[in-house]
Amino acid sequence: MRLVPDTSDVRVPRLVGLMAVDAREAIRERGLSLHAPDRPDLRLALVDHVVRQYPQPGARVPRESAVYVWFDFGEGEGGGGSREPRLPVPPHGGLRRELAEPGEDTQLPRCATLSCP
Numbered sequence: 736m737r738l739v740p741d742t743s744d745v746r747v748p749r750l751v752g753l754m755a756v757d758a759r760e761a762i763r764e765r766g767l768s769l770h771a772p773d774r775p776d777l778r779l780a781l782v783d784h785v786v787r788q789y790p791q792p793g794a795r796v797p798r799e800s801a802v803y804v805w806f807d808f809g810e811g812e813g814g815g816g817s818r819e820p821r822l823p824v825p826p827h828g829g830l831r832r833e834l835a836e837p838g839e840d841t842q843l844p845r846c847a848t849l850s851c852p
Contacts, residue, residue, distance in 0.1 A: 749792035750804055755780035758804060766798040773805050780806065 745765045750758045755777070762769040771777045783806040790796060 743797060744795045745798055747788075747790050747792055747794045747796055747802055750785045750788045750802070751792075753785050755783045755785070755806065758785050762802055767796070768799065768801050770801050770803050771806060772803060773807050 745767065747767070748761045748765065750761060753761065755771075755774075759769050759777075769777065771780070774780050774783070785804045785806060787805040789803045796802075
């Protein structure tokens with residue numbers, strides 16, 4: 736068991752990416768309390784990963800302050816989602832520019848001739 740230093744302010748640790756059990760331990764070591772608005776049963780959450788926190792990592796707060804964490808992305812905040820179909824379609828170029836697609840006209844482009852004076 737770690738002893739908490741007797742100072743009035745502590746730095747908030749980075750919790751994003753940690754599992755719930757590790758986040759609780761990191762907060763407890765600094766003398767802070769952990770709250771999760773999206774998890775009323777926070778003590779039962781073990782392997783859920785923190786996706787957001789407030790206050791931000793590195794902020795100085797008084798000892799025994801509350802640190803809020805979220806385990807799920809809110810509406811419209813990301814989280815991956817579906818990646819297909821990808822619109823708009825990426826621009827043509829690269830190998831597509833060099834190789835003809837099946838069914839397309841394979842006529843070679845006209846060449847230009849350079850002359851010397």
